[in-house]
Amino acid sequence: MPEVRIENATKKYGKIVAVENVSLHVHDKEYFALIGPSGCGKTTLLRLIAGLVQPDEGKIFIENELVTHIPPEDRGIGFVFQTYALFPHMNAWDNVTYGPRVKAWEEDKRERIGREMLEMVKLYERSDAIPKELSGGMMQRVALARALAAGAKLLLLDEPLGALDAKIRFELRYEIRKLVKDLALTAIHVTHDQGEAMAISDRIAVMKKGKILQVGTPQELYMKPKHIFVANFIGESNFLEGYVVDTEDKGCIIELRGGLIVNAADKARNKEERVVLGVRPETLSIEKGHKKGLNCLPGRIERFRFEGTDVRYEVRLKNEDTIVIIRPALMGEWFNEGEKVTVGFPQEKSYVFTYPSIGLRSELALE
Amino acid sequence: MDGMITVKGRNLGRFLEVLSSMRSIRSLIYACSVIFFLALILFPPILGIILKWDLIGQIFENLSLMSRAIPAIYASFAIALFVSIIDVVAGLPMAWFIWKGKSKWLNTLDTLADIPFIVPTVTLGYSIWLFWSSETQGISSLFGTSLVSPGWLLIILVHFVFSYPAVVRVMIGALFDYKRTYEEASRTLGAAPVTADRTVTFPILKTSFIAAFTLAFARSISETGATVIVAGTFENGPVLINNLKTTQQSGYESALVFVSFILIAVSSIIFATITILGPKLKISVRKVWPVTERKLSSQGLAHFRNTSTLLVFFILVLIPSLFVALPTINAISNGTLNEALSSKGIWQGYWQSLFLSYGVAFVATLLNTVAGLPMAILIARKRFGVFTSTILDVLVNIPMIVPSIALGVSLSIFWNNFPFIPEIGLLIFAHLSITYPYFVRSMTAAIERVDIDLEEASRTLGAKPFTVFRTIVLPLTKYSLFAGAIMMFTRSVSETGATLAVITELKTAPVLLVEWVKQIVPASPKEIGLGCGFLIVLSFAILLILRGTVKGRY
Numbered sequence: 001m002p003e004v005r006i007e008n009a010t011k012k013y014g015k016i017v018a019v020e021n022v023s024l025h026v027h028d029k030e031y032f033a034l035i036g037p038s039g040c041g042k043t044t045l046l047r048l049i050a051g052l053v054q055p056d057e058g059k060i061f062i063e064n065e066l067v068t069h070i071p072p073e074d075r076g077i078g079f080v081f082q083t084y085a086l087f088p089h090m091n092a093w094d095n096v097t098y099g100p101r102v103k104a105w106e107e108d109k110r111e112r113i114g115r116e117m118l119e120m121v122k123l124y125e126r127s128d129a130i131p132k133e134l135s136g137g138m139m140q141r142v143a144l145a146r147a148l149a150a151g152a153k154l155l156l157l158d159e160p161l162g163a164l165d166a167k168i169r170f171e172l173r174y175e176i177r178k179l180v181k182d183l184a185l186t187a188i189h190v191t192h193d194q195g196e197a198m199a200i201s202d203r204i205a206v207m208k209k210g211k212i213l214q215v216g217t218p219q220e221l222y223m224k225p226k227h228i229f230v231a232n233f234i235g236e237s238n239f240l241e242g243y244v245v246d247t248e249d250k251g252c253i254i255e256l257r258g259g260l261i262v263n264a265a266d267k268a269r270n271k272e273e274r275v276v277l278g279v280r281p282e283t284l285s286i287e288k289g290h291k292k293g294l295n296c297l298p299g300r301i302e303r304f305r306f307e308g309t310d311v312r313y314e315v316r317l318k319n320e321d322t323i324v325i326i327r328p329a330l331m332g333e334w335f336n337e338g339e340k341v342t343v344g345f346p347q348e349k350s351y352v353f354t355y356p357s358i359g360l361r362s363e364l365a366l367e
Numbered sequence: 368m369d370g371m372i373t374v375k376g377r378n379l380g381r382f383l384e385v386l387s388s389m390r391s392i393r394s395l396i397y398a399c400s401v402i403f404f405l406a407l408i409l410f411p412p413i414l415g416i417i418l419k420w421d422l423i424g425q426i427f428e429n430l431s432l433m434s435r436a437i438p439a440i441y442a443s444f445a446i447a448l449f450v451s452i453i454d455v456v457a458g459l460p461m462a463w464f465i466w467k468g469k470s471k472w473l474n475t476l477d478t479l480a481d482i483p484f485i486v487p488t489v490t491l492g493y494s495i496w497l498f499w500s501s502e503t504q505g506i507s508s509l510f511g512t513s514l515v516s517p518g519w520l521l522i523i524l525v526h527f528v529f530s531y532p533a534v535v536r537v538m539i540g541a542l543f544d545y546k547r548t549y550e551e552a553s554r555t556l557g558a559a560p561v562t563a564d565r566t567v568t569f570p571i572l573k574t575s576f577i578a579a580f581t582l583a584f585a586r587s588i589s590e591t592g593a594t595v596i597v598a599g600t601f602e603n604g605p606v607l608i609n610n611l612k613t614t615q616q617s618g619y620e621s622a623l624v625f626v627s628f629i630l631i632a633v634s635s636i637i638f639a640t641i642t643i644l645g646p647k648l649k650i651s652v653r654k655v656w657p658v659t660e661r662k663l664s665s666q667g668l669a670h671f672r673n674t675s676t677l678l679v680f681f682i683l684v685l686i687p688s689l690f691v692a693l694p695t696i697n698a699i700s701n702g703t704l705n706e707a708l709s710s711k712g713i714w715q716g717y718w719q720s721l722f723l724s725y726g727v728a729f730v731a732t733l734l735n736t737v738a739g740l741p742m743a744i745l746i747a748r749k750r751f752g753v754f755t756s757t758i759l760d761v762l763v764n765i766p767m768i769v770p771s772i773a774l775g776v777s778l779s780i781f782w783n784n785f786p787f788i789p790e791i792g793l794l795i796f797a798h799l800s801i802t803y804p805y806f807v808r809s810m811t812a813a814i815e816r817v818d819i820d821l822e823e824a825s826r827t828l829g830a831k832p833f834t835v836f837r838t839i840v841l842p843l844t845k846y847s848l849f850a851g852a853i854m855m856f857t858r859s860v861s862e863t864g865a866t867l868a869v870i871t872e873l874k875t876a877p878v879l880l881v882e883w884v885k886q887i888v889p890a891s892p893k894e895i896g897l898g899c900g901f902l903i904v905l906s907f908a909i910l911l912i913l914r915g916t917v918k919g920r921y
Contacts, residue, residue: 052551072554079555085548089570090652099556102566104657150556 002063002076002154002186003028004049009058011044018044020210021058026188026203031180033197034190036207036233037366042190043158045207049188050156051075062154073102075154078147082159084139086131092118092142093127099150117145120179137168144176148183155180157189161196173200194234198222206230228276228353232364237278238323239360244273251347258319262295266352274355281326283349286313286335291342295350299323301339315343387833397750400741401759407796408803409762412769415777416628418784423628425621432622435607440629442519443604443770444637447587450526454534454583455576457527457683460676462538477539480680483688484532485906487861489877490899492593493884494691495525500597504892505690517599525593528684530583537582541575559657560664566652577645581638588634589770592863592877596884604630605772609867624780627773638768642761691903694896703893707901713883713890717898720879725905727791727875728859731798735806736852743810744840748819760811767804774800775868790873797865802855809854813847814840857909860902876902 004026011019019041026032034042047053049060051072060068067075086095097114105113118124121141123134131139140160147155160176161169177200180187191197197204198218205215206229213227218234225231228239242256251265254277264277290298302322303314311334313325323343335341356363386392426432461480465473483491498505499515507514515521549571553563569576591605598606604626611619611626662668698704707714742759749756766774775797782793817840825835841848863877870878880898883890890898 050555052554071560072551073557073559075555077555079552081548081552083546083548085546085552087549087552087567087571094653098553098558098566101653102553102556102558102562102655102657104655146552146556156555 003030004154004186004188005061005064006045006049007059007061009045009048009055009060011041011048011053011055017210019048019055022210022212024205024212024215026186029184029186031177031187031200031202032189033201033204034188034207035192035194035197035204038192039367040207041210042192042207046156046158046188046190050077050079052079076152078150078152078155080140080143080147080155080157080160082162084131084136084143084163086139086143086146088131091128091130092123092134095131095142096146096149098146103150113149113151117149118142120148121145136164137172140164140172141175144179148179148185153185155185155187157187159190159192161191161193169196176200198234204234206233208233225278225351228278228356228360228363231278231351231353233366236281236324236326238281238284239364240277240279240321240323241355241360242275242277244269244271244275247271252352254352256319257321258317260297260317260319262297262350263347264350264352265348269352276353276355276360278351278353279323279345279349281312281324283345284323284325285344286315286325286327287342287344288333288335288339289342290340291344293344295344295347297323297343299341299343301335301337301341304335304337313341315341317343383833384831387836388831393832396741397745400738400745403738404742404759404763404803408766408800411781411796412766412774412778412800413631415779415781416624416631419620419624419780422621422624425618426625429618429621432616432618435602436622436626436629439602439604439607440626440633442602443588443630444633446519446523446526446603447584450523450530450587451580451583453527454530455580457676457679458531458534458579459538459576460672461680462535462542464673464676465535465539466542479685480535481532483528483684484536485857485909486688487877487902487906488529488590488592489596489861489863489880489884490691490902491529491688492525492596493880493895493899494689495528495593495687496521496597496884497694498687498690499524504693517597518601519603521597521599522594522601522603524683524687525597526587526590528688529590529593530586531680531684533582533586534579537575537579538572541572541578545572559661561660562655562657562664565650565660566655570650570652573648573650574646577641577648581641581645584637585634585768588630588768589772589864591770591772591867592861592881595863595867595881605770605864608772608776612867623776627770627776630770630773631777634768634770635765638764691896691899694892695900695903698893698897698900701893703891703897707894707897713888713894716874716888717876717879720874720876721901723873724860724876727794727798728856730795731802731859732852732856734795735799735803735855736848739803739807739810740848743807743814744836746807747811747814763804763807763811765804766800767808771801771862771864772868775865778865779869790870793869794866794873794875797869798859798862801862801865802858805854805858806851809847809851810844813844813851817843853909853912857906860906 004024006022006024009019009022010017022045024045034045036042044053048055049062051067051070055068058068059066062075062077072079087098090098093114096117097110100110100113115124118127121144123138123141123145126134126138131142134142144160157176161172164172173196176187189197189201201218203215203217204221206213206221206227208229214221214225214230216224221230221234225234231237232239240256242254242262244252245255245261246253247267247269251263251267252269254262254264254275256262256277262277269275297317299315299317301313302316305312306329309329310326311329313327313335315323315325317323325343426436465477465480486494496517499507499521500513500517501507502511502513515524545568549567550563553567554560558566588604591609594603595606595609602610608623608626611623706712707717710718742763745751746756746760746763778797778800779793782788782796821839821843822835825839830838861877862875863881866875866878867881874882879888880895880902882888883895883898
C-alpha cells in the first residue's frame with residue numbers, strides 16, 4: 001500500500017538549497033498537504049518523490065521500497081501539474097488513455113479505464129476535444145483522470161488549482177478530495193494556499209526555506225503551532241513582544257512593552273526569557289470602556305472594517321502595540337473608530353514563543 | 368499640430384516625435400519600406416526570368432545543352448533531399464545533447480557548431496576538399512590516393528557540413544522553447560524516455576523539425592561557392608549555370624534561363640507544398656512498443672548515441688571545416704604572409720576583392736537594416752491588417768528559398784534593361800535581395816516577442832509612437848537587431864552564387880578564391896590557404912561579436 005517515507009533528503013541547485021535534510025512519513029490512504037511560501041522547496045520535495053529530480057543525499061521509499069534511483073515511469077505515481085500539461089496534439093481521450101497505452105495494457109482494459117475515468121470527471125462526452133477547446137477547470141479534470149488512469153495509487157498534485165478561478169478552485173478541491181477518498185488513494189498536494197490545505201487535508205506539513213517546520217492535522221497546526229512562522233502562516237496571529245517576569249503552576253506571567261502584564265498558559269518558560277506572545281484575532285474579546293482584570297488590555301479602536309461574515313478591528317493598545325480582533329459580524333454590538341475599549345483573551349488560548357534570534361520580522365517574512 | 372516645426376539640433380527628437388504621431392507620416396514610412404521590398408528585393412529576381420521567357424524555347428532545339436541541364440537540375444534536388452534528411456538525422460541528437468546536457472563546456476560546443484555557418488562557403492569548400500581529396504594533405508595523404516574525389520559525394524559532404532549548424536540552431540531554439548512539463552507528464556504516466564520523446568516531444572516539435580529540414584533543403588539547393596570548388600566534372604544546377612557563364616558556348620543563355628527558371632519554380636512549389644502539407648503530417652503516437660523502447664532508453668545506448676553524435680560532429684563537420692588552417696599556418700611560417708602584406712603578385716587583387724566584399728556587405732547591411740526595420744514592425748504588428756501582413760511575411764521568404772545563382776541570373780537580366788546602372792550597383796542589388804530575408808525574419812520574430820502590453824503601457828504614460836519605439840521596442844530588440852545585421856553581413860561576405868551571376872569585371876573575395884582554387888589565376892596551395900585564412904579570421908571576429916551580443920540577451 002502506498003505510504004511514502006523520506007529520509008534526510010537534500011537537494012541543491014548550485015548554491016541554493018531547495019530541500020534541506022527533510023524527513024517525512026506520509027501514511028497510506030492519507031490526504032497530505034505540503035504548504036509554505038513560494039520558494040520554500042515544497043515543489044522540489046514533490047518532484048523528488050515523483051523522481052523528476054534526484055536528491056543529492058537521502059532516501060525515498062514508496063510502499064517500503066527504496067525508489068531513490070528508480071525513474072519516474074516505474075514509481076507507480078500519478079502527477080498533476082499546475083499548468084495541466086495536457087498533450088496539445090492529443091484529444092482528451094488519447095490523453096487519458098496515454099498511460100494505459102504506454103504500459104501496453106490490453107485494448108479492452110484501456111477502453112474500459114478510459115471511459116471510467118472520463119465519466120468519473122464528468123467529461124466523457126468531451127472525449128474528442130483537444131485541450132485548447134476545454135476550459136481551465138475541464139483541463140485540470142482531464143489531467144486528473146489521466147493521472148489516475150495509469151493505475152496510480154499515489155497521487156502527487158503540484159498546485160493543481162493554482163491556475164483556476166476562485167469559484168472553480170473551491171468546487172474542484174472538494175471534488176479531488178472525494179475522488180482520492182473514494183478510490184482509497186494516497187495523495188500529496190502542494191499548495192501555497194493554507195485555506196485550501198486546511199479544508200481538504202488529513203495532515204499538513206509547513207515548509208520554510210527547504211525545511212519542514214511542523215507536521216500535523218489542520219487543528220493541531222491551528223491550535224498548537226510549535227513555530228512562530230506556523231502560527232502566522234496558518235490562520236492569522238497577533239504577536240506581542242515581552243519578557244517572562246514570573247512562572248507559576250498554570251503557566252507564566254509576561255510583561256509586555258509599556259509594562260502591561262498578561263498571563264499565558266505556557267509552563268516551559270524561564271524567568272527573564274525574551275518571548276513573543278501569540279494570540280489569534282478570533283479568540284480576542286472586546287468590551288466598551290477600560291476594564292480591569294486578568295489579561296485585560298486597554299486601548300482605542302483605530303480602524304474598523306466590515307468584511308461581510310466578520311468585522312475587523314485594529315486596536316491601538318496603551319503601549320502603542322496594535323492588535324487585530326475579528327468578531328462575527330452578526331453577533332454582539334459594533335464599536336466605532338476612536339472608541340475606548342478593553343481587549344481580553346483566555347489564558348489557555350494564547351501561545352508563547354522564544355524571541356527569534358534573527359528578529360521577529362525576518363522570522364515571519366514570506367520571501 | 369500647430370505652430371512651425373524647426374529641425375535644429377536637440378529639436379530633432381521632438382520633431383520626430385511629433386511626426387510619428389501623425390498617422391499619414393507613419394503610413395508613408397511603412398509604404399516606403401514595402402516599395403523598397405517590392406522594387407528592389409522581390410520583383411527583379413522574379414521578373415528577369417519572365418522577361419526572357421522567349422529564350423526558354425530555344426533550349427529544346429539544343430540537345431547537347433538539354434542533356435546537361437536535365438541531369439544537373441535532377442542532381443540539385445536529389446542532393447538537397449538527401450542532405451536535408453541526413454542533416455536532420457545527425458543534427459537532432461546534437462541539439463538534444465546540447466539541450467539536455469548540464470556541463471559547462473556545452474556552451475563551447477554550441478559555439479563550435481556555428482563555425483561552418485560563419486566560415487565563408489568558398490573557404491569551407493576548399494577546406495573540405497583539402498581534407499578529403501587532396502593527395503598531399505588531409506587524410507587522403509595517409510593513403511596516397513584521394514579518398515573522396517571531387518564529384519557528387521564530396522558535394523554531399525560539403526552541403527551536409529554547410530547546413531548542419533543551421534539545422535542544429537533551429538532545433539536547439541525549438542527545444543529551449545519546449546515546455547519540459549510535457550515530457551515529465553509522460554514519464555510520470557509510465558513512458559520510458561524514448562517513448563516520451565517519440566509520442567510527446569517529437570510531435571509537439573514537429574513544426575520546428577520541418578522548418579529545419581526546409582532550411583537545410585533551401586541551403587543545399589542554393590549553395591554555389593563551395594559546390595563549384597568540389598564539383599570536379601560533376602554538374603548540378605548552380606555548377607552548370609556557372610560553367611555556362613564561364614564558357615559562354617553558343618545558345619548558353621537559353622540554358623541559363625531554362626535552368627534558373629526550373630530551379631526557381633520547383634523550389635517554390637516544394638516550399639509551398641511543405642508549408643501547406645507540413646502541419647498536416649501526422650506522426651503516429653498510438654502505437655507503443657514498451658519493451659523495445661525501454662531497451663532503447665538504456666544508459667548504454669544513450670552514451671553510444673552521444674558519442675557517435677560527437678564523432679560525426681568532429682570528424683565530418685568540425686575538422687574538415689577548419690582543415691584549411693594547416694596551409695595557413697605553413698604560409699605564415701614560410702614568408703607568404705610577408706608577400707601578402709606587401710601586396711605583391713596576386714595579393715594586390717586579393718586585397719582589392721576583400722575590400723570590395725566588405726564594402727558591399729556594409730552597404731547592403733546598412734540599407735537593409737534601415738529599410739527592413741519598418742517592414743518587420745509592419746509584419747509583426749500587422750499594421751496593414753492581418754491579410755496584408757501574412758502575404759508580406761510569406762513573400763519576404765522568397766529570396767531565401769530561391770537558389771542564389773538563379774536569383775542572380777534573373778536579377779541581372781532584369782537590371783540589364785537599365786544600362787546606366789554600374790556593375791557595382793548590380794552587385795549591391797543582388798546582395799540586398801539575398802540578405803534581406805535573414806534580417807526581416809529575425810527582426811519580425813523579435814518584435815513579436817515584445818509584449819504589446821508594454822507598448823500600450825508606454826502610450827498610456829504619454830509616449831508618442833516614435834518614443835515608444837525608441838524607449839521600449841528598440842532596447843528590447845536591440846540584440847536581435849545586432850544579430851540580424853551581423854548575420855546579413857556574414858551572409859553577404861560569404862555570398863558566391865548570385866555574385867558569380869551578376870559580375871563581369873568586379874571580383875569579390877569568394878569569387879577571387881574560386882579563381883585561385885580552379886587555377887584560373889595560378890596560385891599556390893599556401894597562397895590559397897592564406898587567402899582563406901584571412902577570411903576565416905575575420906569571420907571568427909564577427910562570430911565572437913555575434914556571440915557576445917546574443918549572450919547579453921539573458
